Amino acid sequence: MLEVSGLTTVFDLASGPAAAVDDVSFEVRAGETLGLVGESGSGKSVTALSIMRLVQPPGRIAGGRVRFKGRELLTLSERDIRAIRGAEIALIFQEPMTALNPVFTIGDQIAEALLVHGKATRREAASKVVELLEAVRIPDAAARARDYPHQLSGGMRQRVLIAMAIACKPSLVIADEPTTALDVTIQAEMLDLLREMKAAFNLSLLLITHDLGVIAETADRVAVMYAGRIVEHGPVRAIFRDPQHPYTRGLLRSMPGAADRGRLRAIDGTVPVLGAFPPGCAFHPRCPDRFEPCSTTPPSELRVGDAHAARCYLNDPSQVASRASRGSDHASPTTGRQSRTDGAR
Amino acid sequence: MALVDVSHLVKRFVRGGGLLRRGTTVNAVDDVSFAIDEGETFGLVGESGSGKTTTGRCLLRLIEPTAGSVTFRGEDVLALSRARMRLARRDMQIVFQDPYSSLNPRMRARQIVEEPLVIHGLGAKEARLERVAELFRLVGLDTAHLERYPHEFSGGQRQRIGLARALALNPSFLVLDEPVSALDVSVQAQVVNLLLDLQQQLKLTYLFIAHDLRLVEHISNRVAVMYLGKIVETGPTAALFASPQHPYTRALLSAIPVADPDAHKRRIVLDPASVNRAAPLREIAAGHWAAI
Ligand SMILES: Nc1ncnc2c1ncn2[C@@H]1O[C@H](COP(=O)(O)OP(=O)(O)OP(=O)(O)O)[C@@H](O)[C@H]1O
Numbered sequence A: 001m002l003e004v005s006g007l008t009t010v011f012d013l014a015s016g017p018a019a020a021v022d023d024v025s026f027e028v029r030a031g032e033t034l035g036l037v038g039e040s041g042s043g044k045s046v047t048a049l050s051i052m053r054l055v056q057p058p059g060r061i062a063g064g065r066v067r068f069k070g071r072e073l074l075t076l077s078e079r080d081i082r083a084i085r086g087a088e089i090a091l092i093f094q095e096p097m098t099a100l101n102p103v104f105t106i107g108d109q110i111a112e113a114l115l116v117h118g119k120a121t122r123r124e125a126a127s128k129v130v131e132l133l134e135a136v137r138i139p140d141a142a143a144r145a146r147d148y149p150h151q152l153s154g155g156m157r158q159r160v161l162i163a164m165a166i167a168c169k170p171s172l173v174i175a176d177e178p179t180t181a182l183d184v185t186i187q188a189e190m191l192d193l194l195r196e197m198k199a200a201f202n203l204s205l206l207l208i209t210h211d212l213g214v215i216a217e218t219a220d221r222v223a224v225m226y227a228g229r230i231v232e233h234g235p236v237r238a239i240f241r242d243p244q245h246p247y248t249r250g251l252l253r254s255m256p257g258a259a260d261r262g263r264l265r266a267i268d269g270t271v272p273v274l275g276a277f278p279p280g281c282a283f284h285p286r287c288p289d290r291f292e293p294c295s296t297t298p299p300s301e302l303r304v305g306d307a308h309a310a311r312c313y314l315n316d317p318s319q320v321a322s323r324a325s326r327g328s329d330h331a332s333p334t335t336g337r338q339s340r341t342d343g344a345r
Numbered sequence B: 001m002a003l004v005d006v007s008h009l010v011k012r013f014v015r016g017g018g019l020l021r022r023g024t025t026v027n028a029v030d031d032v033s034f035a036i037d038e039g040e041t042f043g044l045v046g047e048s049g050s051g052k053t054t055t056g057r058c059l060l061r062l063i064e065p066t067a068g069s070v071t072f073r074g075e076d077v078l079a080l081s082r083a084r085m086r087l088a089r090r091d092m093q094i095v096f097q098d099p100y101s102s103l104n105p106r107m108r109a110r111q112i113v114e115e116p117l118v119i120h121g122l123g124a125k126e127a128r129l130e131r132v133a134e135l136f137r138l139v140g141l142d143t144a145h146l147e148r149y150p151h152e153f154s155g156g157q158r159q160r161i162g163l164a165r166a167l168a169l170n171p172s173f174l175v176l177d178e179p180v181s182a183l184d185v186s187v188q189a190q191v192v193n194l195l196l197d198l199q200q201q202l203k204l205t206y207l208f209i210a211h212d213l214r215l216v217e218h219i220s221n222r223v224a225v226m227y228l229g230k231i232v233e234t235g236p237t238a239a240l241f242a243s244p245q246h247p248y249t250r251a252l253l254s255a256i257p258v259a260d261p262d263a264h265k266r267r268i269v270l271d272p273a274s275v276n277r278a279a280p281l282r283e284i285a286a287g288h289w290a291a292i
């Protein structure tokens, strides 16, 4: 369905070019949900925008390939990519208020999406709009279609965005933090709705979030992003049960609920900002397991299980062996496989 | 005796009123009562707009309640004169949600932390600076960064500055209004640990307002759940999470995303018709009350 490989998107900052998305590869298969998880500034939104070719200067796509249903999106003409946007790939943005135009009714905005892509005639549009609003369970849809965005609650606005996203029956929906600003009860409703729409319309979903709970409940496979790179990806069960990257392990351990009452197991340090990503493995200043090669050369992706890979030297037997023979500066040299028992420390 | 005792608190806002038109009134806080014991963490949860922030602000009289009473160490806070309130306020402080907008961008970190000492006329310049440095160390900030401006700090560090400022006057009670919501997941845990350490070290009492129910469950001794301006359920954290009684609490707890792909959960959808808004709180088990 969607195959991203080696995607690199650079921002030309005053201090020089900096890769916000650095050699990112993943695929979204037909009918599945890929969860893209990471902290603020890790490059999730820029990845989504790059796929849709919506990156604005000072940002630019510097390399890589994005294949969608066999077509290369990065070299398509502006006209062809516009025909795909909204119609075949829909994007649900982080902020519902900025994604809706305050001066048009929601009905007009959904109708516009249908008309632009020739999915309805002017005559059919009104009834299709009501159908779509009903599909996302907006009560009294015909009357609500005449409302302006500010007359709706946050949850209803988010439903309108989902209605707009599915209006043209796309095969892929990219949802960028679709529930972050919502109450947990409304968030749960939205996730149910997305799952329902996915089944009803046989959608593939790229779900972007920083909430591991949302990922666990919604994704089939997971990609973990840190400082512009995907540091681990694999089936959702493998990521939660058998994480192989120290950052993934740290994130899971730091959640309240992972520990008994009392102090949480925090990751030291702060999230790096673009332009000041550490060299080598960008996680090394915060990594409890770092050793010799980590601060100089970025590790490449290594297979750690079935359809499961991580970018960490702990999974490179030759590095671990040379570390053991050198005598490590750490109390207990661990391999990736062994160190997952660290949770008990 | 409870440290903070809130009883029948009401805050009404008038909205959209003009010269000729009567506005509509919103009962943001509608007959709310609870008590917080010394040294405990009392969690306040509920959906957006249910009145949590308004409650917290009324306790400190940052806004004036419409009715009800608040006592602090047995003293009626709402009846205090301006001068007495100034003194009382030293003992009760608030930390805001947003580490980006809650600090004055034109002040240096040192000035931000020092300001409460200046306002209350405490200490000579040198003693104040000594105290600011001490507070910096207490919250884990580097004293080399005293003269930096807020934008030169990360989100987690800014929240530490807000905390240092709140602690400057040696309060015993802190209202923490979503203190970590704006922070990155990996940094949230650091600030939570700091709050736990400070509580032990300084014997602090917390009113902890948050929408992250997993976090509230982790750090609170007791919890109250607000729905449309009222407390609909309150009790010891473990009991309330294990056996929620009010339909809203049940819906809320069942909606928490579980970070376990194999968890089998059943979501309970709230039927607003099942909520009897007039039902008074009644005790279901020791200390566990629900409005059903
Ligand atoms: N227009 C821009 N100019 C300069 N830098 C930018 C611009 N847009 C994004 N960036 C930078 O690119 C990096 C990645 O940003 P991105 O928005 O993809 O993060 P994210 O993972 O979506 O974070 P969040 O969880 O906060 O949404 C960040 O460091 C950000 O500051």
Ligand SMILES: Nc1ncnc2c1ncn2[C@@H]1O[C@H](COP(=O)(O)OP(=O)(O)OP(=O)(O)O)[C@@H](O)[C@H]1O
Pocket (backbone or CB within 6 Å): B013, B014, B015, B026, B028, B046, B047, B048, B049, B050, B051, B052, B053, B054, B055, B211
């Ligand atoms: N200054 C004000 N004027 C008018 N209405 C107000 C004012 N402050 C709050 N309200 C209203 O009072 C109600 C309670 O708001 P409050 O901020 O206490 O909710 P909250 O529980 O803290 O919500 P959130 O989780 O979104 O922070 C809301 O309906 C809000 O719109």
Ligand code: SF4
Pocket (backbone or CB within 6 Å): A245, A246, A247, A281, A282, A283, A284, A285, A287, A288, A289, A290, A291, A294, A299, A311, A312, A313, A314
């Ligand atoms: S490569 Fe090194 S620094 Fe990076 S996560 Fe692995 S052990 Fe830690």
Ligand SMILES: [Mg+2]
Pocket (backbone or CB within 6 Å): A044, A045, A046, A094, A176
């Ligand atoms: Mg983003």
Ligand SMILES: [Mg+2]
Pocket (backbone or CB within 6 Å): B052, B053, B054
């Ligand atoms: Mg609030």
